[in-house]
Amino acid sequence: MASSHTPDSLIREFIALLVSRDLDAAAAMVTEDFEYDNVPMGKSFGPQAIQDTLNGFFSMCTGIDWEILRQTSSGTLESGTVLNERDDRVEIHGRWATLPVAGVFEIRNGKISLWRDYYDKQTIIDVMTPPAG
Secondary structure (H helix, E strand, O other): OOOOOOOOHHHHHHHHHHOOOEEEEEEEEEEEEEEEHHHEOEEEEEOOHHHHHHHHHHHHHEEEEEEEEEEEEEEEOOOOEHHHHEEEEEEEOOOEEEEEEEEEEEEEEEEEEEEEOOOHHHHHHHHOOOOOO
């Protein structure tokens, strides 16, 4: 992927890597003291947090399609903030479901130092629960 020149493009590149399931490349875009705050589920830290948190979830998904609906950013790649609203669509148990998400990202020295996602916990539990029958 092209190298990012703005906080906005950095986060768009990061989300695209996640959707393509390239967790190694996504983890390379975060700081050593990175904080992943998956608000309803809890926090994890460091580049390994992406692998640890997303590997299990992504392994359940037969399809991933996260759409950034709105995104705004301020600052620079040295010190910036990005806010986005997403529809994180996933295919699990043979059915597509949409999880509305609000994301907050902080950028320091060209890398992501914080990723915080807000969403409804029950919605994701419903998505991950196999259909009855």
